[in-house]
Amino acid sequence: MSTSQHEIEVRIQKLLASYLESSNHPELEKHSAITPDTNLVSDFTLDSFQVMEFMMELEESFDIMIDMNSLSNSHTVRDLAKIVSDELE
Amino acid sequence: MALLEKFAAAAAIREQLQAGGHDPTQVVIERIISPTEGLVEGRHTILAGTNNYLGLTFDPACVEAGRNAIREQGTGTTGSRMANGSFAAHTALEQELADFYQVPYGMVFSTGYAANLGTLTALLKKGDAVLLDADAHASLYDGCQMSGADIFRFRHNDLVSLEKRLQRLGERAQNCLIITEGLYSVMGDCAPLVEIVKLKQQYGALLLVDEAHSLGVYGDHGCGVAEAQGVMDQVDFFVGTFSKSLGAMGGFCVSPHAELELIRYVSRPFIFTASSSPSIIASTHEALRQLKARPELRETLWRNARRLYEGFKAHGFEVGPELSPVVAVRLSGKELALSFWNRLLENGVYTNLMIPPASPDQHSYIRCSVSAAHTEQQVERIIEVFVGANLFANATTVFRE
Numbered sequence: 150m151s152t153s154q155h156e157i158e159v160r161i162q163k164l165l166a167s168y169l170e171s172s173n174h175p176e177l178e179k180h181s182a183i184t185p186d187t188n189l190v191s192d193f194t195l196d197s198f199q200v201m202e203f204m205m206e207l208e209e210s211f212d213i214m215i216d217m218n219s220l221s222n223s224h225t226v227r228d229l230a231k232i233v234s235d236e237l238e
Numbered sequence: 239m240a241l242l243e244k245f246a247a248a249a250a251i252r253e254q255l256q257a258g259g260h261d262p263t264q265v266v267i268e269r270i271i272s273p274t275e276g277l278v279e280g281r282h283t284i285l286a287g288t289n290n291y292l293g294l295t296f297d298p299a300c301v302e303a304g305r306n307a308i309r310e311q312g313t314g315t316t317g318s319r320m321a322n323g324s325f326a327a328h329t330a331l332e333q334e335l336a337d338f339y340q341v342p343y344g345m346v347f348s349t350g351y352a353a354n355l356g357t358l359t360a361l362l363k364k365g366d367a368v369l370l371d372a373d374a375h376a377s378l379y380d381g382c383q384m385s386g387a388d389i390f391r392f393r394h395n396d397l398v399s400l401e402k403r404l405q406r407l408g409e410r411a412q413n414c415l416i417i418t419e420g421l422y423s424v425m426g427d428c429a430p431l432v433e434i435v436k437l438k439q440q441y442g443a444l445l446l447v448d449e450a451h452s453l454g455v456y457g458d459h460g461c462g463v464a465e466a467q468g469v470m471d472q473v474d475f476f477v478g479t480f481s482k483s484l485g486a487m488g489g490f491c492v493s494p495h496a497e498l499e500l501i502r503y504v505s506r507p508f509i510f511t512a513s514s515s516p517s518i519i520a521s522t523h524e525a526l527r528q529l530k531a532r533p534e535l536r537e538t539l540w541r542n543a544r545r546l547y548e549g550f551k552a553h554g555f556e557v558g559p560e561l562s563p564v565v566a567v568r569l570s571g572k573e574l575a576l577s578f579w580n581r582l583l584e585n586g587v588y589t590n591l592m593i594p595p596a597s598p599d600q601h602s603y604i605r606c607s608v609s610a611a612h613t614e615q616q617v618e619r620i621i622e623v624f625v626g627a628n629l630f631a632n633a634t635t636v637f638r639e
Contacts (some may be wrong), residue, residue, distance in 0.1 A: 172600060196595035197595050198594055198595035198597075198600070199595070199600075201372070201391065204391075205372070205391065205393065213402055213406075214390045214406050215390070216388040216390065217382075217383070217388060217389040217390070217391065218383065218388065238604060
C-alpha cells in the first residue's frame with residue numbers, strides 16, 4: 150500500500166524537527182508548531198544551504214532523488230510532501 | 239516600488255558585513271605592487287586570497303606578450319567570434335590547451351563562468367540527468383539550471399551517495415553527466431577521481447571535471463587533479479579558467495569528444511559574448527608556456543603551501559582535511575569570523591571570508607590561497623598575523639563573557 154500524503158507530511162514534520170535540533174537552529178523552540186503549512190524559509194529562516202541540506206535528508210530518508218528544479222517554489226512541508234509523493238509513485 | 243523591495247535582504251547582508259568595520263566584499267586595492275602585495279588604505283598588504291597560484295601576473299614574458307598583442311592586434315575583438323570571425327591567436331590557444339590535456343578538441347570562452355555556462359547549456363537538455371557534487375561552484379549549478387536538465391546533488395566527495403543516485407537513475411544513468419571539481423576552492427580538498435571514474439565506467443555515464451583551482455597546481459605537467467590521479471584519459475570534459483594560475487581572465491573546455499566542436503554552434507553563452515581581447519589571449523598563452531617550462535613554480539607553490547598549512551596547524555588552528563594551496567581555517571561563528579577577518583586586514587593580510595550560506599557547511603572560514611610568488615617571510619608574516627588575530631579574538635571573547 151502506498152504512503153498517503155498525510156503520512157508523508159507527518160514524517161517530514163518529524164524530520165524537520167530533528168534537522169533543526171541537529172543543526173542547533175536558533176528557532177528550535179518552534180518545533181512543536183511545525184504543521185503542513187510551515188514554510189522552511191519564512192518560518193524557520195533556513196538559508197539556501199540549509200534547505201539543500203534538508204532536501205538531502207529527505208532523499209535519504211525516503212530513498213528517492215529530488216530534482217533541484219522542483220524546489221524553486223516549494224518551501225512548505227505540504228509542497229515537499231507533494232514532491233516526495235510524486236517521487237514515490 | 240515593489241520591484242526594488244527585494245533588495246532589503248541584500249541591504250541586511252551588507253549591514254551585517256559592514257558591522258565588522260570593513261565589508262569583505264568591497265575591499266579596494268589602491269595599488270598592486272606585486273603578485274602578492276598591494277596597498278589597502280595606504281597599508282602594505284600581503285595578498286593571501288587572490289588565487290594567484292603561480293604568481294604569473296607580473297611575469298615579464300606574460301606582460302610583454304600582452305603588450306605586443308595590443309600593439310599588433312589592437313585592444314579588442316569588438317564582438318563574438320561567430321559574427322566577427324576568430325583571431326588566429328584564439329584558435330591557436332584552443333589547440334595548445336587541447337594538446338596540453340592530450341585531447342583533440344578545445345574551446346576558449348571569455349570567462350571561467352562562461353565556460354561552465356557555455357559548455358553545460360549546450361551539453362545538457364531537458365530530460366537529461368546531472369549528478370552534481372553538492373559543493374560544486376555556482377557556475378556549475380547555474381549552467382545545469384539554465385540547461386533545464388534534471389539536477390540531482392550527491393554529498394560532497396561521497397562515493398556511496400553518488401553510486402546510490404546512479405543506481406536510482408537506472409537506464410537514465412547512461413544519459414547522465416557527473417560533475418565534480420578537481421580541487422575544491424573553499425576547503426582545499428580534492429575529488430576522489432579514480433573512484434568516480436570507476437563508477438562512471440560501471441554505469442556508462444559521462445564525466446566533467448572543473449580544474450579551475452587545480453590547473454598549474456596538480457600533476458606532473460600541471461594539468462590538474464585528474465593528471466595527478468592518473469585518470470586524465472577517462473575524463474570526458476575538462477573545464478577551467480585562465481584567471482587563476484594563468485593570471486589573466488577567460489575559460490576553456492577541452493574534450494576527446496568531437497561534439498565539442500559542435501558546441502560552438504549551439505552554446506548561447508559562447509555565441510552571444512564578445513571574444514577575449516588579444517592581450518588576454520596572448521598573456522594566457524605565454525602563461526601556459528611558463529607553466530609547462532617552469533615546474534619549479536609548482537615546487538615553490540607547494541613548499542609555501544606546506545609551510546602555511548603546517549604553521550597554522552602548529553598554532554592550533556583547525557585547517558582543512560588535506561594539504562593544498564587552498565588553506566582554510568575554521569572559526570566558530572559568523573561574528574568571530576568577521577571580526578577575525580577584519581583584524582587580519584587591518585594588520586596587512588588580505589584573505590577571503592566564507593560565512594554561511596556561502597560556506598560549504600554551517601561553519602565559517604577564513605580562506606587563504608598560497609602563491610609561488612609568496613616569499614618565505616610573507617608566509618611567516620601571514621601566520622604571525624593569524625596568531626595575533628586569534629589572541630585578540632580570544633581576549634575579546636573572554637572580555638565579553
